Amino acid sequence: MSDTMLRTRLGESAARSLADVHKTGPQMAAISPRWLLRLLPWVDVDAGLVRVNRVRVMGAELQRVEARIDGEQALLLPEHLRAIPLFKNLSDTVLGDLVARFATRQVPAGAAIVIEGEPGEEMFIICRGAVEVSSRTPSGGRAILAQRHDGEFFGEMALLHATPCSATVRAIAPTLLLVLNRDAVLKLALNHRQLLDDLEAAAKSNASAPQQPKRATSEEGEPVVMPTGVDYEEKPLEIVLSAIITALRVHSRIMDLCKKPFDQLREQARLVIEARKERQEWKLINNAKFGLARAIVPSMRLRTRKGPPTPDDLDDLLGRVWKEPSLFQAHPMAIAAFARECTARGVPPPTVALYGSPFLTWRGVPLIPSDKVPIDTSAPIPTTRNFLLRAGNERRGVVALHQPNISDERLPSFAIRFNGVDEEGIGNYLISVYFSLAVLADDAAGSLDGVEIGNYRDYPN
Numbered sequence: 001m002s003d004t005m006l007r008t009r010l011g012e013s014a015a016r017s018l019a020d021v022h023k024t025g026p027q028m029a030a031i032s033p034r035w036l037l038r039l040l041p042w043v044d045v046d047a048g049l050v051r052v053n054r055v056r057v058m059g060a061e062l063q064r065v066e067a068r069i070d071g072e073q074a075l076l077l078p079e080h081l082r083a084i085p086l087f088k089n090l091s092d093t094v095l096g097d098l099v100a101r102f103a104t105r106q107v108p109a110g111a112a113i114v115i116e117g118e119p120g121e122e123m124f125i126i127c128r129g130a131v132e133v134s135s136r137t138p139s140g141g142r143a144i145l146a147q148r149h150d151g152e153f154f155g156e157m158a159l160l161h162a163t164p165c166s167a168t169v170r171a172i173a174p175t176l177l178l179v180l181n182r183d184a185v186l187k188l189a190l191n192h193r194q195l196l197d198d199l200e201a202a203a204k205s206n207a208s209a210p211q212q213p214k215r216a217t218s219e220e221g222e223p224v225v226m227p228t229g230v231d232y233e234e235k236p237l238e239i240v241l242s243a244i245i246t247a248l249r250v251h252s253r254i255m256d257l258c259k260k261p262f263d264q265l266r267e268q269a270r271l272v273i274e275a276r277k278e279r280q281e282w283k284l285i286n287n288a289k290f291g292l293a294r295a296i297v298p299s300m301r302l303r304t305r306k307g308p309p310t311p312d313d314l315d316d317l318l319g320r321v322w323k324e325p326s327l328f329q330a331h332p333m334a335i336a337a338f339a340r341e342c343t344a345r346g347v348p349p350p351t352v353a354l355y356g357s358p359f360l361t362w363r364g365v366p367l368i369p370s371d372k373v374p375i376d377t378s379a380p381i382p383t384t385r386n387f388l389l390r391a392g393n394e395r396r397g398v399v400a401l402h403q404p405n406i407s408d409e410r411l412p413s414f415a416i417r418f419n420g421v422d423e424e425g426i427g428n429y430l431i432s433v434y435f436s437l438a439v440l441a442d443d444a445a446g447s448l449d450g451v452e453i454g455n456y457r458d459y460p461n
Contacts, residue, residue, distance in 0.1 A: 064151030129175025
């Protein structure tokens, strides 16, 4: 007798053939929270172009020499020397002769470059690496005065006077230097007889204390009103909105017949927009023209002291971006590496809740993760960068730019335009988004470079 005749109840597999199946929308694992898109303030752009006007004269704290590195050699253009106040007013011919007399020097970590009390005869430009400046204290110890990084320079007064060095400068990382000797300057002065006088005049001008402006009001007598004014850059930075454009193609027969329970066109458009938003955040960080990693000037870039990101490193970064810092931006693995260093020191970072999610913080500033921050795997130990931002238009910070109210707009700056049906019955839809990023002031963004993410510690049981 067959099994069908012996069955006395409804089978589960047979029953399922009559039941509805609950379906979910298509799930895409590549979708991330995209915190940067949420936390950056968006500024409306009317004409697709932003001109960032700035004051022409920059403070001395932002003066850096932009040397080019070719392998283990550093190259310098004559106009780059104008970032050094001592050379600012020299002619192009003299600067060209000076550049030819710089020599490249590699210094290992821990080696002394100049020693306090010894005669100084050279000036140095840091092309790659970091140095620490320290001096002796009356009690016999040593006080750390400062750290200097890529693009900074020191010892320029040794080119004019053979005076003892006022501090010890030691490399805290493998450092590549450009070095100029006083003897080379003296030999050059034989061909340019005005050179030494020009350097002495520049040194006296820089050493003189700036006069306080006289007030327009006075308690005694008539005030003397001094003329003043602020000059602007003649060629300000201009940022053109970037565009991401995608053509979505869906067959009309599929849209007609397979439209329940999910609209096929709507789901396709949703997934394409999600993917474009992921690309949008990647570009805000990595774009070669306007991305955050590109926009940070050399003076706002630091290197870690020993490789892994420590609380001291983040404190140094906060010392650069100290005017109302808004957020750290780092790869999740870099945040985990920082948490391990904090745990090893016994100072676990507190957390704060944003958008219903917990974030680690340091000194009250949240560490925002993004997998769009690049990781350099070319070195034996993978490294990345940690960014620190001051966000906001009113704060002269970092802002995201977009152009709203475009035709066929579905989301802010996202347009979906129907582009017709071809002879095969395939509907074409053009999906576009327009955006960019601007760092309104150089001190609004900084980065901690050389962050090692592969350091793990053994903890006692």
